[in-house]
Amino acid sequence: MKWEQLLSTKRSRESGSGRRTDGNTDLRSEFEKDYHRIIGSASFRRLQDKTQVFPLDKSDFIRTRLTHSMEVSSIARSLGQNIAENILLYKKDEGFKPHMKEDICNILQCAGLIHDIGNPPFGHYGEVAIREWFERNLSKIKFHGRPVDQLLNEQMLADLYHFEGNAQALRLVTKLHFLVDEHGMNLTYALLNTIVKYPVPSHQMDPHSEDIKKKKMGYYYADEEIFREIEKETETNGNRHPLTYILEAADDIAYKTADIEDAFIKKFISYHTLLEELKEVQGLTKSEQTETFSPADVLEELYLRGKEKNVAHPEAYAIKNWIICVQGFLIGQATYGFTSNYDQIMAGKYPYDLFYHTEAEKLMDMLGKLAYREVFTSDVIYRMEVAEEAVLDFLMDKFMHAIISYDDEPEKLESLDVRMVSFISSNYKSAYHLQAEGKSDIERLYLRLLLVTDYICGMTDSYAKQLYQELKAMDWPWSGIF
Template sequence: MEWNRLLCGDRIRPIKKREGSQDLRSEFEKDYHRIIGSASFRRLQDKTQVFPLDQSDFVRTRLTHSLEVSSFCKSLGQNIARKIVTDIKDESFDPTYQQDVCDILQCAGLLHDIGNPPFGHFGETAIREWFKEHLPELEYESENGEKRKLTDILNPQMQNDFYHFEGNTQALRVVTKLHYLVDEHGMNLTKALLATIIKYPVSSLDVDKNSPDVCCHKMGYYYADRELFRDIEDSCGLNGRRHPLTYILEAADDIAYRTADIEDSYKKGRISFDMLVRELELRRHEDQSDPEYRSLIESLKYRYGKGIEHGVSDPGEYAVQNWIVAVQGKLIYLATESFVNHYNEIMDGSFGQELLEGTEGKHIVDALGEIAIKYTFTSEPIVKIEVSADRILTYLLDRLVPAAVYYDTDVKLRPIDSRMISFVSENYKKIYHIYSQGKSEEEKLYLRLLLVTDYVCGMTDSYAKRLYQELNGLV
C-alpha cells in the first residue's frame, strides 16, 4: 500500500473548487466541520455507552466517548506519523502527510460509533437476534395470493447482512447515504476517512469469528453498499486489506472504553478502590513476568496516598481518576510502539492482530475488561435495563418489518402498517427511493428491510423508549 493513495482526499461526489476561494482548509479539515455540524453526530449525546438511559451527568454517552476516542486517535496519529518520518524513514511518507494523518484520525474517532443503534451493544445484539429468529418465518404474499418465504427471495448475502448486523457497518451508511444534507451522498466525506472507519473489509458472507485475522471477525459493508466499498477500496489502493489508520482507530477505541468503563463503574458505585486493587492483584499473580502491569498497580496505590496527603474528600476517587490518565498514557505509548514494530506487515496487509495484542498492554486491557464485566455489565441494574431494551426493540421490529415488506409495492398496506411506516423519517424514505430505482424486486425488498434498520439505528435511547411507550398507551 502507498501513502499517496491511502490518504486519498477525493470524495464520492467530486466538489468543484470555486475560483478565488479563500478557504485554506485541507479536505480532511473540511471533513471535521461536516461531522461536528451534523445532526447524526449530535444524536450520540442520547445514546448509551455503558449505562443505558442513565440520568447522571458524569457517566459517558456515545458522544463523550467518541470525543475521547477522537482525542486518543489524534495523539496516536501524532506519535506514529512522527516515528514514520524519523525512525522508520519511509521515503514514500512525505513529512506533510503528518497533519493529514492526524486530521483523518481525529475525524474517524468522531465517526466510529455514529451507526450504533440505541441501548449500546445490546441494541446490536437485539437486532441480530430478532432477524435470526423471525426472518426465516416471514412471507411475502403477492396480489394474486402467491406466498414465498423472504429467505427464498433474498440472496445469501442479503440475509447475512441482517444476521451479522453491526453498528460499525451502519456507520458507513449513515455518513455516505442516510445523512441527507445536499443529496443522496450523505456527508460526502473523503475516501481516506471512509476507508479508515471500515474496520472489517469483508462482506457478511466472509465473516469468520474464529479466523486468526481480526479483519474477518465482523462484516464491514452491506450488500447495498458494495459498489461504494469497491470505489473506496480502489481509490485508496487497499486491494482487500485494512487501511493502516484503522488499526490506530481500533486501538484508540479500546483504550478509551476499557479505561472509561472502570472510571464510570467507580462513579456509579459498582466498584470501590479496594475492590479494584484486589481484582488487579488477583490478575497479577497469573503473570508475574509483566513489569508494566505490576508498576501500574503500585501507581494506583501511590495515588491513593497522594489523595490522603492532599486532603481530598474521596482519595479513592482521586486515585482512580488520576490513575486512569496514567494507564491511558501507557497504552498510547505501547500502541505506538506496536505500530512501528509491525509497520511492514501493516503496510503489506499481512498484519491480522490488534495493535495491543502481544504487548504488555494486552494484559492491562484484558484485566480492565474482565473487572468491568464482573462488577458492571452483569450487575442487576444493567441487566434490567437490557431486558427493557430488548422488549422495546423487539416490539418496534415486530411492527415495522412486516409493514416494510409491502411498502412501495402494489399490495395495499393494512391500516396499522401504513401508520407504522409513517413514523419512518422522510429523508430515509427518500434515500430508499433513490437507491431502489431500477433495482430488481429482490433488491427492493432487501432495501425495504434496510429501511427499518436504518430508522431504528437512527433512534436515540430516549426516542425509542418514548415511541414504545406512546404506541402502548403508557404515556
C-alpha cells in the same frame, strides 16, 4: 500499500473550486472539511442520547456515545501524531512525507468522532437484539406468499443475521445523511476506509478467525459498490487501512479505561477491587521499550497522595488520576505495536491488534474481564437489557410488518401500516427510493428491511423509549392537546 493513495482526498461527489462564494480562498485541508461536516451533523449530535454502557442515565458524569466518541477522537489523534513522528524520525518509509503527519492526525480525529455513529439505541445490546429479531422472524414473514428467508440471497441474509453497527456507520455517512444529494456526508475516501474495521462482506466473515479483519462484517450488500470504489481509490485491496489499526487501539484504550471509571462512579467496582485485580498483573508491564509501569503501585501512590492532600474522596481521586496515567502508558504501547510491525501492517499481513505481544496486552485483557464480570453481567444491566429488548422487538415488529408491501403493493397496506410508514424519516425514504430504482423485487424487499433498521438505528435512546410508550398507549401522545 502506499501513503499517497491511502490518504486520498477523493469524494463520491467532488467539491467545487475550493473557494468560498465571497471569493476568499478556503484554506482548510480536505480532512479539516470532513471534521466540520461531522460536527455539524444531526447524526453526530444524536450520540449525546445514545448508550455507552448505562442507558438513560441521569448523571451528567456517566459517558454517552458522544463523550466516548470525543475521547476516542482525542486519543486517536495523539496516537497518529506519535506514530507519524516515529515514521519520520526513523525514516521507516520514503513515501511518507512531513505534511502527511497532519493529514493522519485530522483523519484519525474525524474517524474517532464517527466510529460509533451507526450504532442503534441502547449500546451493543441493541445490535444483539436486532440480530436476534431477524433470526426469529425472517422465516415467518411472507412476501408474495413465500418466507423472506427463502427469497433473499446468501449475503442479504447474512447482513441481517449479523447486523453490525460498524457496517451501519459506513452506510449512514455515505447514503443516509441525505441533505444535498445521495452521497450522504460526502466524506473523503481516506476517512471512509479508516472506519471500515472489517473489510469483508457478511457471508465471508469468520468470528473464529485468527485474522482480526475477518471477525465481523464491514459493509452491507447494499453498500458494496461504494466500498469497492473506496478500496480501489485507496489501493487497500482487501486489507485493512493502516489507520484502522490506530483507530481501533484508540477505541480500546478509551472504553476499557472509561468503563472502569464509570463503573466506580456507579458503585459496581470499588477502589480495593481494582487494586487487587491490578496486583495480579503487577510486574508484567516492564519492557526494554518503555520505562517500568506498575499499575497497582501507581494506583496506591495516587491514593496516598489524595490522603496527603486531604481530598474528600481519596479513592475517587486515585482512580480518576490513574485513568490518565494508564491512558498515557497505553498510547505509548500502541505506538510501539504499530511502529514495530510497520512493514507487516503496510503489506496488509498483520492479523492482530496493536496491543498483541506488547507489555500492555495483559493489562488490557484484565480491564476488559473486570468490566464484563462486575458490570456487563450484573443484575442491574441484565434488567436494563431485558427492557431494551422489549422496546426494540416491538418497534421491529410494527415497522417490519408495515414495510413489507410499501413500494410493492401499497394498496395492501393496512391503515395502521400506512401510519407506521409515515413515521419513518422522509430523508431515509428518499434514500431508499434512490437505491431501489431499477432494482428487482427481491433487492427492493431487502432494501426495505434495511430501511427499518436505518430508521431504528437513527433513534436516540429516549426517542425509542418514547415512541414505544406512545404506540403501546403507555403515554398518551394527545395528552394536553385539547
